[in-house]
Amino acid sequence: MILAQIRQLPAWARWASFATLGVLVLTLVQELGQNDTSHLTAMTTSQTALKWSIPILLAGLGGLFAERAGIINIGLEGMMVLGTWFGAWGAFNFGPYTGILIGIIGGAIGGLIHAIATVGFGVDHIISGVAINILGPFAARFLSSEIFTGYQGGSVTQSPRVENVDKFTMPFLAGGYDTPNFLKWLGDKDLPLISDIGNILRGVLTQTSWATIVALLLVPFSAWLLWRTRFGLRIRISGEDPWAGESQGVNIYRYKFVAVMISGGLAGFGGAFITIEMSSIYQEGGTTGRGFIGLAALIFGNWRPGGILAAALLFGYPYALQFGDFDGFASHALLLVNAIALFGVTIWAIRKSKHADAAIAFVLGALSAIWYFVADTVPDWWVKILPYVIVIVVLIFFAQRLRMPAANGQIYRRGQT
Amino acid sequence: MKNETLRRIALALAAPIAAVIFATIASSVFLLIAGSNPFTAYGDMFEYGSRLEIQVDILNRATPLYISGVAAAIGFRMNLFNIGVEGQYRLAAIVAAYVGASVSLPAVLHIGLILLVAMLVGGAYSGVAGVLKVTRGVNEVISTIMLNAIAISGLIAWLVREWQAGGSVDATATNLGVGTEPINESGLIPNINSWLEIFTRDIGKGKELTGVFLVAVAVGILYHILINRTRFGFDLRATGINPFAARVGGVSDKRMVLGAMVLSGVVAGLVGMAEIAKLGRFNPNFVGGLGFAGIAVALLGRNHPGGIAIGALLFAFLDTASGVLQVTGSASREIVFIMQGIILLAAVIAYEVVQRFRIREEARLASVLLAGEAG
Numbered sequence: 039m040i041l042a043q044i045r046q047l048p049a050w051a052r053w054a055s056f057a058t059l060g061v062l063v064l065t066l067v068q069e070l071g072q073n074d075t076s077h078l079t080a081m082t083t084s085q086t087a088l089k090w091s092i093p094i095l096l097a098g099l100g101g102l103f104a105e106r107a108g109i110i111n112i113g114l115e116g117m118m119v120l121g122t123w124f125g126a127w128g129a130f131n132f133g134p135y136t137g138i139l140i141g142i143i144g145g146a147i148g149g150l151i152h153a154i155a156t157v158g159f160g161v162d163h164i165i166s167g168v169a170i171n172i173l174g175p176f177a178a179r180f181l182s183s184e185i186f187t188g189y190q191g192g193s194v195t196q197s198p199r200v201e202n203v204d205k206f207t208m209p210f211l212a213g214g215y216d217t218p219n220f221l222k223w224l225g226d227k228d229l230p231l232i233s234d235i236g237n238i239l240r241g242v243l244t245q246t247s248w249a250t251i252v253a254l255l256l257v258p259f260s261a262w263l264l265w266r267t268r269f270g271l272r273i274r275i276s277g278e279d280p281w282a283g284e285s286q287g288v289n290i291y292r293y294k295f296v297a298v299m300i301s302g303g304l305a306g307f308g309g310a311f312i313t314i315e316m317s318s319i320y321q322e323g324g325t326t327g328r329g330f331i332g333l334a335a336l337i338f339g340n341w342r343p344g345g346i347l348a349a350a351l352l353f354g355y356p357y358a359l360q361f362g363d364f365d366g367f368a369s370h371a372l373l374l375v376n377a378i379a380l381f382g383v384t385i386w387a388i389r390k391s392k393h394a395d396a397a398i399a400f401v402l403g404a405l406s407a408i409w410y411f412v413a414d415t416v417p418d419w420w421v422k423i424l425p426y427v428i429v430i431v432v433l434i435f436f437a438q439r440l441r442m443p444a445a446n447g448q449i450y451r452r453g454q455t
Numbered sequence: 456m457k458n459e460t461l462r463r464i465a466l467a468l469a470a471p472i473a474a475v476i477f478a479t480i481a482s483s484v485f486l487l488i489a490g491s492n493p494f495t496a497y498g499d500m501f502e503y504g505s506r507l508e509i510q511v512d513i514l515n516r517a518t519p520l521y522i523s524g525v526a527a528a529i530g531f532r533m534n535l536f537n538i539g540v541e542g543q544y545r546l547a548a549i550v551a552a553y554v555g556a557s558v559s560l561p562a563v564l565h566i567g568l569i570l571l572v573a574m575l576v577g578g579a580y581s582g583v584a585g586v587l588k589v590t591r592g593v594n595e596v597i598s599t600i601m602l603n604a605i606a607i608s609g610l611i612a613w614l615v616r617e618w619q620a621g622g623s624v625d626a627t628a629t630n631l632g633v634g635t636e637p638i639n640e641s642g643l644i645p646n647i648n649s650w651l652e653i654f655t656r657d658i659g660k661g662k663e664l665t666g667v668f669l670v671a672v673a674v675g676i677l678y679h680i681l682i683n684r685t686r687f688g689f690d691l692r693a694t695g696i697n698p699f700a701a702r703v704g705g706v707s708d709k710r711m712v713l714g715a716m717v718l719s720g721v722v723a724g725l726v727g728m729a730e731i732a733k734l735g736r737f738n739p740n741f742v743g744g745l746g747f748a749g750i751a752v753a754l755l756g757r758n759h760p761g762g763i764a765i766g767a768l769l770f771a772f773l774d775t776a777s778g779v780l781q782v783t784g785s786a787s788r789e790i791v792f793i794m795q796g797i798i799l800l801a802a803v804i805a806y807e808v809v810q811r812f813r814i815r816e817e818a819r820l821a822s823v824l825l826a827g828e829a830g
Contacts, residue, residue: 183788
C-alpha cells in the first residue's frame with residue numbers, strides 16, 4: 039500500500055522516494071555486514087558513480103532522440119568512439135570546452151551518415167548501425183595514425199593528455215566557495231540513513247564538472263523539447279506514425295534527419311566526456327561498450343528521459359564501486375543488495391500474479407544471497423561484468439513491460455505505406 | 456532470355472563493385488589529404504599481394520573471417536542479429552584449447568573432439584541469447600552485446616588465469632604471457648601446404664596454409680545446402696522474409712529463433728580454430744575482432760555463401776597487403792581500415808538502391824505483361 043501511495047505523488051517526489059528506498063537498502067546492508075562496507079554510500083562512491091553514469095546517460099538520450107523519431111540507433115557506440123577522438127583532438131588544440139563541442143560535431147557526423155543510410159536510402163537500421171560501429175573505430179584509428187602520431191605523447195592508439203573542464207562545488211551544502219559544509223557535518227554525524235544520504239548528496243555536489251551539470255540539465259531539457267514543443271511533437275510523430283504526420287504536411291524526412299543528428303551529437307558528447315572528464319586522454323577502445331549500455335538504459339528507461347537517467351545511475355554505480363574498494367568488501371556486499379532487489383521483484387511479481395517472473399527472481403535472489411553468505415569477497419572479474427549482468431537481469435523482468443515508439447525500426451518511404 | 460540472365464548478374468554485381476570503386480576513390484582523397492600518393496600505395500599493395508607467400512597469409516586471414524561471416528549470416532537470414540560471435544568464438548576457443556590439452560588421442564579423434572567442444576561451447580553461449588529472446592522477449596542485439604562483454608572481460612579473463620600452464624595465477628600476476636597448457640601434436644590441425652603446392656611452386660619463408668581452410672570450405676557448402684536444400688533453411692528464409700506468413704504456414708518462430716541462434720553460435724565456435732592450430736594453445740593475446748569483422752563480411756556478401764567468400768577475401772587482402780605500406784612508407788597502413796569501413800557502408804547503401812531499382816523494374820515488367828494480356 040505504501041507503493042500505491044508513492045505512485046500518486048508528483049514525479050519528483052516519486053523519484054525521491056525510490057532513491058531513498060534504495061539508500062535505505064544500502065544502509066541496511068551496511069548494518070547487517072560484519073565487514074566495513076561504508077564504501078557503499080561513501081562520498082567518493084557517489085561522486086564516481088555520477089561521473090560514470092554520464093556517458094551512459096548521454097548515449098541513452100542520444101538513443102532517445104533517434105528512436106523517438108523511429109530510427110533505431112545501434113550505431114551509438116561508433117558515434118561515441120568518434121566523439122572520444124574528436125573530443126581529444128579538439129581539447130588538445132583548443133581547450134576542453136571547445137573539445138566537447140568538437141566531440142559533439144564528430145558524433146553528429148556519425149549521426150549524419152546513419153541518417154543518410156537509413157532515412158535517405160532506407161537501409162535496415164540495424165545493418166547501418168552495425169556498419170557505423172565498425173566504421174567509427176576504424177576512422178579513429180586512421181585519424182590517430184595521421185594526426186596523434188605527430189604529437190608529443192601521442193600514438194596510433196592514444197592522444198596526448200588533455201585538460202578537464204572546470205569544476206563546481208555547491209556552496210553551503212557542500213562547502214564550495216569557502217562556505218560552511220552542511221552535508222559534511224551531516225555525514226560525520228554517523229546516523230543511519232540520514233548520514234548516508236548526506237554523504238551521497240555531498241559526493242554529487244562536490245567538485246562536479248560543468249560538463250556533468252550540462253549533461254544532467256539535458257534530461258529535463260529533452261523532456262521539455264520532445265513533449266512540450268511543436269518540434270518535439272513532430273519528432274515523435276515520425277516515430278509513432280510517420281504516415282499520419284505526412285498527411286498533416288510534416289516533412290518526416292527532415293525531422294528524422296535532425297533527430298538522428300542530435301542523437302549522434304549526444305553520443306559524441308558522451309564520447310568527449312569519456313576523453314576529457316574521465317581518462318584525460320583518448321584511448322583506443324576507451325568507450326568499452328558504453329554506447330550499448332546507453333541503449334540498454336534507453337530500453338530500461340522505457341524511452342523516457344527520467345527513466346534513462348535512473349537506468350544510467352543504476353548501471354554506473356557498480357562501475358564506481360570498483361574504485362577504492364581495495365578489500366572488495368563493498369562489492370561483496372552488493373550481492374546482498376542484489377538479493378534484496380531481486381526479492382523485491384519477487385514480491386512485485388507475486389502481487390501481479392506473474393508466477394514465472396516470481397520464480398526466476400526468487401531463484402536468482404537466493405543464489406545471490408547464498409553467494410553473499412558463503413564467501414567473504416567476490417572475484418575481480420565478477421565486479422567487472424556486473425554492469426552487464428544487471429542489464430540482462432533487468433531486461434529479463436522488464437523487457438515485455440516496455441513500450442517503444444510504434445513505428446520504431448520501420449523503414450519509412452514518403453508516399454508509401 | 457539469355458540477355459535477361461546477364462542483366463540479372465550485372466545488377467547483382469553492380470552494387471559491390473560500385474561500393475569498392477567508391478571506397479577506393481574516397482580513400483584516395485583521404486590519402487591525398489594526408490600527403491601520400493594513392494597510386495603508389497595501391498600499387499605497392501597489389502605487388503605485395505601477388506606473392507605466393509602473401510597469398511597464403513591472405514587465405515589464412517580469410518579462413519576465420521569466412522567462418523565468422525557464415526555464423527553471422529545464419530542469423531541475418533531471418534533478421535536475427537547475432538552480434539555475439541566475438542564472445543562466442545573466444546569462449547569456445549579457450550574451452551576447446553583446455554579440453555584439447557587435457558586429453559591425448561589419435562589425431563582424427565583428437566582434432567574432432569576439439570572442434571566438437573568448440574562448436575558446443577559456441578552454440579551453448581549463443582543459446583543463452585536465444586533462450587532469453589524466446590522466453591523473456593529480450594532483444595538479441597542487446598543481450599549478445601552484453602554476453603560479449605561478460606565473456607571477454609569476465610569469463611575469459613578469469614579462465615585464462617585459472618587454466619594458466621603450470622598452475623593458476625591470481626589477478627596480480629604479471630607474467631600472463633604463456634596461456635593454457637599446450638595441446639598435443641595429435642590435436643593440431645595440420646597445414647595443407649602440399650595441397651596448394653599441387654597448383655603452385657613450393658611455399659617458402661616457413662608460411663603454412665591452415666588446414667582449417669578445408670573446414671571453412673565445408674562450412675560454406677553445408678551452409679549452402681542448409682539454406683537452399685532443407686526444410687529448416689526454407690523456414691529460416693521464410694521467417695526472415697515474412698514472419699507472419701511463415702507463422703500462418705505452420706513455422707514455430709520460437710523454435711526457429713532458438714535454432715538459428717544456436718546454429719549461429721555453433722559455427723562461431725569454429726572461428727578460433729585456425730589460431731588454436733597455429734598456437735597450439737589459447738593465450739592472452741588471442742586474436743580478437745574476428746566476430747565484428749565477420750558481421751561486415753556477411754553484410755558485404757549479402758549472406759550468400761559465395762558472396763561471403765568474396766567479402767572475406769577482400770577484407771583479408773586489405774588486412775594483409777597493407778602490411779607492406781609500413782615497409783615502403785608510401786602511406787600509413789591504417790588507410791585500409793578507412794577503406795573497409797567505407798566499402799561496408801557504401802555496399803549496404805548500394806544494395807538497397809539496387810534492390811529498389813529491381814522492384815521498380817519488376818513492377819514495370821509486370822505492368823507491361825499485363826497490358827499485353829489485356830490487349
